[in-house]
Amino acid sequence: MTLSIWRYAHLILALISTVFLLILSITGVILAYDAIEEKIPPYKVDDFEQITLAQSLPALRDAYFEVLDIKIDHNNFVTLSAIDEEGNPVHAYINPLTGEKIGDIKPKSQFIQWTTALHRSLFLKEPGRAIVGVVSFLLMLITISGFMLILKRQKGIRHFFDKVNKDFFSQYFHVVTGRWLLVPVLVIALTGTIIF
DSSP states (O other), X not given: OHHHHHHHHHHHHHHHHHHHHHHHHHHHHHHHHHHHHHHOXXXXXXXXGGOOHHHHHHHHHHHOSEEEEEEEOTTSOEEEEXXXXXXXXXXXXXXXXXXXXXXXXXXXXXXXXXXXXXXXXXXSHHHXXXXXXXXXXXXXXXXXXXXXXXXXXXXXXXGTTXXXXXXXXXXXXXXXXXXXXXXXXXXXXXXXXXXX
C-alpha cells in the first residue's frame, strides 16, 4: 500500500509538472545564453576596482555638458546618462577615467523580453510567479517521492547505488538516471521554490 501511494504521488506530480518544466527549462537555456552573450562585449575598463568617483567626476565634467546618471551594472560596465556639449542625450557605456564612450547600450530584444516574461511568470505577472513557485515545489515533491521509490526498490539507503535489476528497459533507464540526477533536480527545485 505504501509503495502505491508513493508511486501514484510521483506519477501525478510528474504529469502536472511536465509542461511547466519544459517551458521553464527551454526558456532558462535561452536566458542563460543571453546572459553569457551579455558579458562578451569589452566594456569593462582595466583596473576598474581601483578607480574612484573622485577620479571619474572631473573627466566627466569636462566631457559632458550635464551628467544625469552614472551606474555600474552587474557586469561591472559603467553606464552614463548625460547631455553632450551640443545638447544631445547620451546613454552609453563609458570609460570612467576619460569619459570616452566605448559602446552603445542596446535594449533587450523583443524575443528576450518575451522569453523573460514567460520564464518568470508565464505572462501572468504575480499569479504566474506563484504558479512557477508552486511547480518548483511540486518538482521538489517529485524528487522526494522518486527518492522514496528508489529506496524501496533498492532495499534501503545502503544499496542506493547498487546494481539495478533490469525488469524492462524504460524502468531500468528511469531508475538509473533518476539516481544520478536526484541531487541536480533537487537543487533546481529548491532554488526555484526559494526564489519564489
